Amino acid sequence: MTIPQQPAGDEAGRGPRKNRLSREVVLAAALKLVDEEGLEALTMRRLGQALHRDPMGLYRYAANRAALLDGVTELVLDELAIFGDDPDWQGQLRRIAHDLRLLALRHPNVVPLLVTRPLSTPLGLRPLGTLRPLEQILGLLIDAGFTASAALHVYRAYYGFLYGHILNELQEFIVDPDENEALLRLGLHRLPPKEFPRLRALAPQLADYDGAAELDEGITILLSGLSAHLAAPLLTKD
Amino acid sequence: MTIPQQPAGDEAGRGPRKNRLSREVVLAAALKLVDEEGLEALTMRRLGQALHRDPMGLYRYAANRAALLDGVTELVLDELAIFGDDPDWQGQLRRIAHDLRLLALRHPNVVPLLVTRPLSTPLGLRPLGTLRPLEQILGLLIDAGFTASAALHVYRAYYGFLYGHILNELQEFIVDPDENEALLRLGLHRLPPKEFPRLRALAPQLADYDGAAELDEGITILLSGLSAHLAAPLLTKD
DNA sequence: TCGGGTATGTCTACATTGTAGATATTAGGC
DNA sequence: GCCTAATATCTACAATGTAGACATACCCGA
Numbered sequence: 001m002t003i004p005q006q007p008a009g010d011e012a013g014r015g016p017r018k019n020r021l022s023r024e025v026v027l028a029a030a031l032k033l034v035d036e037e038g039l040e041a042l043t044m045r046r047l048g049q050a051l052h053r054d055p056m057g058l059y060r061y062a063a064n065r066a067a068l069l070d071g072v073t074e075l076v077l078d079e080l081a082i083f084g085d086d087p088d089w090q091g092q093l094r095r096i097a098h099d100l101r102l103l104a105l106r107h108p109n110v111v112p113l114l115v116t117r118p119l120s121t122p123l124g125l126r127p128l129g130t131l132r133p134l135e136q137i138l139g140l141l142i143d144a145g146f147t148a149s150a151a152l153h154v155y156r157a158y159y160g161f162l163y164g165h166i167l168n169e170l171q172e173f174i175v176d177p178d179e180n181e182a183l184l185r186l187g188l189h190r191l192p193p194k195e196f197p198r199l200r201a202l203a204p205q206l207a208d209y210d211g212a213a214e215l216d217e218g219i220t221i222l223l224s225g226l227s228a229h230l231a232a233p234l235l236t237k238d
Numbered sequence: 239m240t241i242p243q244q245p246a247g248d249e250a251g252r253g254p255r256k257n258r259l260s261r262e263v264v265l266a267a268a269l270k271l272v273d274e275e276g277l278e279a280l281t282m283r284r285l286g287q288a289l290h291r292d293p294m295g296l297y298r299y300a301a302n303r304a305a306l307l308d309g310v311t312e313l314v315l316d317e318l319a320i321f322g323d324d325p326d327w328q329g330q331l332r333r334i335a336h337d338l339r340l341l342a343l344r345h346p347n348v349v350p351l352l353v354t355r356p357l358s359t360p361l362g363l364r365p366l367g368t369l370r371p372l373e374q375i376l377g378l379l380i381d382a383g384f385t386a387s388a389a390l391h392v393y394r395a396y397y398g399f400l401y402g403h404i405l406n407e408l409q410e411f412i413v414d415p416d417e418n419e420a421l422l423r424l425g426l427h428r429l430p431p432k433e434f435p436r437l438r439a440l441a442p443q444l445a446d447y448d449g450a451a452e453l454d455e456g457i458t459i460l461l462s463g464l465s466a467h468l469a470a471p472l473l474t475k476d
Numbered sequence: 477t478c479g480g481g482t483a484t485g486t487c488t489a490c491a492t493t494g495t496a497g498a499t500a501t502t503a504g505g506c
Numbered sequence: 507g508c509c510t511a512a513t514a515t516c517t518a519c520a521a522t523g524t525a526g527a528c529a530t531a532c533c534c535g536a
Contacts, residue, residue, distance in 0.1 A: 044494065054515050056495080065494065112357060116350040118409040123444070124425020131429070131437065138436040148436065149443045156406055157456050164402025168394055171356040187362020191369070198376040198386065199369065205387045206361070218395050221467055225459030259484095281522065292486050294524080303523065 021053065026061040027071045034072060034109045042068070070121075073113045074129030079103055082136040089144040090223050096137070097162050097219050098212065104166045105211075111170055115163060134159075154226055161222055162215075169211040259291065264299040265309045272310060272347045280306070308359075311351045312367030317341055320374040327382040328461050334375070335400050335457050339449065342404045349408055353401060372397075392464055399460055400453075407449040 029050050033042050044065065048055035062068040080099055086092045104111050118126060134155065141151035188196075188203050267288050271280050282303065286293035300306040318337055324330045342349050356364060372393065379389035426434075426441050 043492085045492085056516080057514055059495080060513075108357075112350075112354040115353055115405055119346075119350060119405070122425050123410060124428050128429070128433070131434065135434050135437050138440070142436060148440055151436070152440055152443050153452070153455075156403075156452060157459070160402035160406040160456065161399045162402065163405055164398030164400065165394075167353055167357070167401055168398040172361060187360050190362050191366070195366070196369065196373050198380060198389070199373050202376070202386055202390055205390050214391070214394060217391075217467065218398065221395070221463030222459065225463045229455065229459055282524080283522080294487085295485055297524080298484070 021051065021057070021061065023061045023071070026051065026058060027068075027075045030068055030072050031075055031107070031110070035107055038109050039112060042072075069113055070117060070127045070130075072110060073117055074127045076103065076107050076110050076114070077129050077133060079106075080133060082133055082140070084136045084139040084143065086140065087144065089140050092140055093137070093158060093223070094216070094219050096133075097158075097165075097215060100162060101166060101169070101211065101215055104170060105173075108170055108173075111166065115167065157222060157226060161218055165211075165215050165218055169209070169214070172206060172209050173211070259289065259295070259299065261299045261309070264289065264296060265306075265313045268306055268310050269313055269345070269348070273345055276347050277350060280310075307351055308355060308365045308368075310348060311355055312365045314341065314345050314348050314352070315367050315371060317344075318371060320371055320378070322374045322377040322381065324378065325382065327378050328465075330378055331375070331396060331461065332454070332457050334371075335396075335403075335453060336450065338400060339404060339407070339453055342408065343411075343449075346408055346411075349404065353405065395460060395464060399456055403449075403453050403456055407447070407452070410444060410447050411449070 026047070030042055030047055033047060033050060042065075044055040044058055047068075048058060051058075058068075062071055080096070080103060082096055083092065104114070118130065123131070137155050137158070138148075138151050141154055142148060146154060188200050188206075191200055193200060264285070268280055268285055271285060271288060280303075282293040282296055285306075286296060289296075296306075300309055318334070318341060320334060321330065342352070356368065361369070375393050375396070376386075376389050379392055380386060384392065426438050426444075429438055431438060
């Protein structure tokens with residue numbers, strides 16, 4: 001039941017020789033904890049024991065628990081690759097959307113952090129890693145010919161829809177492994193029939209939700225809508 | 239500094255005579271606490287002292303803290319009025335979107351609950367108050383002629399975009415009352431200029447964000463896109 | 477009027493959390 | 507080798523959610 005050893009550091013190149021701790025190692029362990037046991041399992045003490053360190057020592061790598069959470073979101077967002085030099089901005093936005101969706105499915109427990117941490121931190125004070133996607137997408141759009149403020153509009157509509165979709169999909173996708181049948185898994189039979197007739201009737205459709213297809217459709221609608229609405233009014237003004 | 243008396247109960251009709259507690263009173267006090275001091279201020283002890291009651295007594299009205307949070311989200315969503323009999327479904331969806339946006343601005347501290355609580359609760363087990371909007375919007379769409387599954391698609395795209403927009407707007411809208419100037423308030427000057435040129439350049443546009451207009455545009459794009467894309471493929475199939 | 481049962485209120489206690497502060501230990505440069 | 511600074515570890519404290527025991531208030535039928 002004892003944890004064997006800290007496995008080989010997954011940093012590229014210069015692996016720390018012995019037991020040397022680093023911010024990256026700490027954050028990686030934190031992310032692992034969150035992925036495996038949920039957000040509330042990430043306590044200083046649990047993280048300390050996962051790293052075979054005194055919990056207090058962790059404060060060298062994150063000022064407090066909130067900073068730790070920020071670090072985790074940063075770490076996750078680093079998995080998202082954005083290529084600012086692609087001239088096909090629509091294709092790029094579509095690809096990024098799917099990548100972010102997959103990333104959210106890979107780290108569902110981190111999604112609450114992704115959406116709520118920015119709510120309590122002014123834009124300029126956020127971890128740089130969480131602002132980089134914004135900057136890069138703005139660059140992508142501006143390089144594609146958009147005005148700066150038009151790019152901001154497009155970004156807002158795009159990211160808004162994207163985050164909304166992810167929240168939606170994750171809300172419906174609850175792994176309740178012991179109940180598998182659609183109706184049971186969703187627990188819809190608990191709803192009073194008179195008050196919720198349509199929801200109950202939609203059980204089968206709710207059960208086979210194709211998130212990727214739904215996202216793709218949405219992006220298509222959004223992109224065509226944007227290019228139609230933005231062409232005239234926004235590319236010119238201001 | 240002592241809170242004078244519990245003001246008149248805001249229940250309609252049969253007001254409890256003296257000091258009688260009820261679930262509604264407890265939840266209202268909880269919401270007040272959250273609105274005024276944030277989510278983390280809502281502890282059993284603080285809520286107890288706000289109601290002049292022993293904290294333990296609150297467990298009669300909410301099984302635990304999580305249930306209390308659920309109750310608060312339910313209470314807030316009750317403020318949202320949806321009229322399922324309006325034949326102008328597009329107008330209705332647009333109005334609801336604006337109403338929900340205003341509601342979020344009225345209770346910004348509740349928004350994290352709104353978006354994260356459903357992530358940890360299977361659909362069928364959620365508080366009924368949080369499912370009612372879904373059912374009502376489905377009804378609205380089905381009455382307007384949509385197939386049940388088409389209605390579900392529309393709902394998903396709509397609510398996804400709506401929640402995404404709200405998150406977006408609240409992220410940019412941080413009241414940091416001591417700093418008022420745009421650049422300072424957003425703290426953009428802290429960003430390294432080489433890495434974040436466009437973001438820094440967008441400071442003025444970020445400062446005067448018209449959320450209602452942005453939302454309205456998005457809804458327009460979405461609705462026109464939906465009616466175009468849904469007319470053929472989805473109204474007919476399945 | 478009263479007795480008893482149920483609902484409600486109150487108190488104590490405990491495990492767990494984040495984190496301040498003091499202390500011990502180690503490493504590096506002259 | 508020794509002094510300074512970085513790092514590690516320990517102790518301690520206030521706050522949290524909540525279980526469980528106990529006390530009180532209320533109501534309703536006889």
